[in-house]
Amino acid sequence: MKNSDQLRIPHSIRSFLRSVVGAIGGLLAGLLICRFAGESPGKVLTVLLNSSFGSGYDFGMTLFYMAYFILAGLAVAIPFKAGLFNIGGEGQLTIGALAAAWAGVAGAGIQSPVLAVLFATAASFLAGGIWGAIPGYLKARRGSHEVITTIMMNFIAAGVTSYFTLYVLKDPDSSQAETIPLSMVFQLKPFAVFNGAPMGGLILALMAMTLVLHLVLRNSVWGYRLKATGENETAGSTFGISAPGAWLSSMFVAGGIAGLTGLVEVLGNSHRFKIGFSADYGFVGIAVALVARGNILGILPSAFLFGVLQKGAGSLDLETDKVTRDLTYIIQGLIILGVASDGLWELPARLWRRRNA
């Protein structure tokens, strides 16, 4: 059978193009709503773009938010390959950030900046990874549904981080709920061109990591195991692919990557762990992965888009009369809707067929 539309354009590219058009459509719909709210769409767009790209600082902040969303998005997209829905990114990233702060205290004697960063990276990855692996283990061993367990792990993470922040690693010189600050060797230097925005070479490293992950998941035997498990667990098992193995390993890696938020937030930004630093980044990660359609490389543009919106949200609130922060969430929602409404793409073809029937 020659199914022409199936064969011509590779599925992944077609899917990506559809996402882009969907995102633009969602944005236009959002601007239309701004129009009804009494604000000129042109102005809203100008403020949005200006706020994200207007200066070195602005762009640096956009990339800073993007960094969170890359990690949170990957934490959802990777287990998704193995058929798991990881809602626990939020817990995994707070635990990872706490571990980075702990590394600063435990490794106070480290003199080399390279060693210090490596140590903190390892601590963040392992802590987040273990946090993610627990629901993975429960699923593998007991069949507990990962959506339930990862949500519960979020609450436990909140409790655990509070306890450590308030009683174990508390900064005695601060009246805030925050940990002992990191020494200089642990701090990541931002790029000067970003004019004070807390983002440097890390964003490049994260992009490179995403690319590597994409290649690994696509070409490695491990990636194949995840895919086969996500696609058809029974067939995988019949041919020697252990579903529990895929679940456990994907959740460990996902949690570990979420945990690397410790680098963005603790080593790069506030140099300590602060309770409540995350504006639900872990949950936004679900939307990031959705807009990327679970494609690992797609996480980059998707996270960038969310970075722009996150950065723009505050400015729209301040610089326009009618558009509030909430409206940017509406725009976010519309963009997700635009990308997710996949079925609409079949509509023109169907109408065309009907007319010609």
Next chain:
Amino acid sequence: MNAIEFRKVTKRFGGFTANRDLSFSVKKGSIHGLIGENGAGKSTAMKVLFGIHPADSGEILIEDRPVRISNPVHAMKTGIGMVHQHFMLAGPETVLDNIILGHEPGRVFIGRSQAEAELRSIARTYGLDFERWDRPVSELSVGEQQRVEILKLLYQRSKVLILDEPTAVLTPQEVKDLFGNLVRLKEEGKTIILISHKLKEVLGYCDEITVIRRGETVGTRKAAETDEAELARMMVGRDVSFTYQGERKVFAVAEGMRPLVRVDKLSIESTTEPLREVSFELRPGEILGIAGVQGNGQSTLLRALSHPAHHRARWSGSYQFNGKDHSESDPIRLRNAGLGLVPEDRLSEGLLLNQDMTENFLLGQHEDPRYSKNGFLLRAKARAVTESKIKEFDIRPPYTTVWAGRMSGGNQQKLVIARALDPGPSVLYIAHPTRGVDVGAIEKIHDAMVQERNRGRAILLFSSELDELIDLCDRMLVFYNGGVRAEFARSEFDPWTIGRVMGGGDR
């Protein structure tokens, strides 16, 4: 009067013509067989009728009036109902709720008692009664689930019932019951269209049979005036033999020849289908058949032998493969030891439906040194080999980029078999190799199996088709109640005796 008539119906998908000027008519109150090879266009024709794909040209008449059916809901309103090959039932819900789904009586609350009363009378009329209407569908046997699907159509007052490959999943007893029911439905005035591969069945129960080949009508015959050979010729376009015609090499099976597989007193605990002290040997150059009515331990045996690690907790007995103990191995180790596997159900156990042929070809071979190195897949190599297998087995459509889920059953099965044969295995476990596969492909598959046997490989063949086992096997073990009831040598093959043993009798 004709219940349905197709007049020069054409349906294209892109450049591919699935139905070309298809014309045939189905008499009201008859059972009409619609047969053809996989991909011949039977299903497309029924989807056109059912309003899933509107026709590009031509017209369809229902009760001699031209109609234009635009969607399945419209089709159901016109009195056309379909039982799909893969049932569309909600497992955890009750029989009653499944039947009334979409047509619930009552305005605010569902009038279940009213529905049940109505259903009881329908069921009585057609002899399809259920003891209990409040059992979850998932607890029913496959045959009973099919009855639920049929009742659903009757509840919707369908006048024309389309059944797509209804017997592919049934046991022989269930098949008999089904046809009993269909004949009764016919007597009550319903029209039945039966899509099938099994020539014996359509010949036995249909009034007329229409053959489709490559999207076109080859012809319609009265069942009483045709035979298997003619239908097969019409389907395939050439003469087809029903028994294996190729050379069957004779091996001097020396006593004491080292068996490739030795199973000794293997028992597997299971609440549904246990295995009780099964012992046998599988020697090079033989096809050993595993016969039995479904559910007598054959499935458990196949699963246990292909994935012992998975059954570790419930395992007792010994299992030697190529002279080594494998009672705790996983499928990868067994494959490395020389096993090729064709699982029972290709859809749920054998394929990744949303992946292309290359990805499917890699399943189970993803750790083979030929297809992976240092933890990374050698996909280009796998694709090249897949392409050569497509040629060798004549798999269609012949592109590696096609998703397994978009291929017809016969081609899916060829892919699964090509994969099992790829490592050059010394032993093959093959289950239901021709289930849901058309006659042309059956020949090809049987031929490949006998070729492997002639090369000195050993095949353990699980099948519910006794004809297939008798045709191909050198020896046969008949399973009953989890154990081997009897062993037959090729010279002793006799369908009646074997059938009796399958039912628990003595030889």
